[in-house]
Amino acid sequence: MSYGLLKGKKGIIFGALDSNSIAWKVAERCHEEGAEFILTNAPVALRMGELNALAEKTNSEVIGADATSMEDLEKLFDAAIAKFGKIDFILHSIGMSVNVRKGKPYTDVNYDWLTKGWDISAVSFHRVMKMAWDKDCLNVGGSILALTYIAAQRVFPNYNDMADNKAYLESIARSFGYFWGKEKGVRVNTISQSPTPTTAGQGVKGFGGFINYAEKISPLGNATALDCADYCVVMFSDLTRKVTLQNLFHDGGYSNTGVSQEVIEKFEPDAE
Numbered sequence: 001m002s003y004g005l006l007k008g009k010k011g012i013i014f015g016a017l018d019s020n021s022i023a024w025k026v027a028e029r030c031h032e033e034g035a036e037f038i039l040t041n042a043p044v045a046l047r048m049g050e051l052n053a054l055a056e057k058t059n060s061e062v063i064g065a066d067a068t069s070m071e072d073l074e075k076l077f078d079a080a081i082a083k084f085g086k087i088d089f090i091l092h093s094i095g096m097s098v099n100v101r102k103g104k105p106y107t108d109v110n111y112d113w114l115t116k117g118w119d120i121s122a123v124s125f126h127r128v129m130k131m132a133w134d135k136d137c138l139n140v141g142g143s144i145l146a147l148t149y150i151a152a153q154r155v156f157p158n159y160n161d162m163a164d165n166k167a168y169l170e171s172i173a174r175s176f177g178y179f180w181g182k183e184k185g186v187r188v189n190t191i192s193q194s195p196t197p198t199t200a201g202q203g204v205k206g207f208g209g210f211i212n213y214a215e216k217i218s219p220l221g222n223a224t225a226l227d228c229a230d231y232c233v234v235m236f237s238d239l240t241r242k243v244t245l246q247n248l249f250h251d252g253g254y255s256n257t258g259v260s261q262e263v264i265e266k267f268e269p270d271a272e
Contacts, residue, residue: 015093218252
């Protein structure tokens with residue numbers, strides 16, 4: 001169901017890869033709510049060809065950009081300005097750990113890989129916001145979002161250096177978000193989503209255990225990618241104009257639940 005929450009709004013959505021991606025669902029929902037946007041991802045991701053189907057469905061333009069390249073980002077934002085003038089929202093849905101992909105444990109990370117993953121997953125958010133800042137291309141009341149995970153606050157051993165990346169990502173949102181709010185009237189927040197079976201998420205060792213455990217703990221169950229897309233729409237809308245510098249847990253209550261009855265019963269010794 002569409003409510004027209006984003007009618008007339010323009011934006012840029014980073015990171016849609018395939019139909020499992022949260023950013024893909026966000027694009028679909030933003031389109032349904034009346035927004036126009038540019039879809040972007042790294043050139044290597046575009047070669048997969050799937051993003052063209054999303055662009056056709058949402059009547060959007062696809063512009064390749066490596067989010068770790070200021071040159072690429074400048075071309076992207078210049079294109080957005082030429083197309084829309086000022087924009088209203090940005091979604092950063094980018095994350096990658098070479099150490100996770102290569103199976104290197106946290107106790108023996110490759111530091112070159114760590115630096116690359118840190119740049120892609122976290123520093124890119126600063127780069128995106130700096131380019132938007134320098135171009136002064138967001139309208140007052142605009143909204144910038146990045147997707148994160150609770151491993152930034154709690155230990156998930158197999159999440160590896162991505163946990164550090166997410167912690168830094170959240171810090172960037174707060175630090176840069178202060179200036180965006182004070183000087184530009186723009187909101188900056190992160191959404192800490194339930195474990196979601198995206199292409200990247202399923203690459204984490206033990207992901208099935210992550211998602212099943214979270215489902216048993218969360219009073220409302222895990223939030224799906226579509227649920228997250230709905231939340232992003234609300235955060236891009238005018239309904240949340242005073243929400244900024246927040247890490248917003250969107251996880252069915254997982255983040256505030258110590259233990260559930262289902263877990264207690266699973267580990268309760270049989271009565272003698």
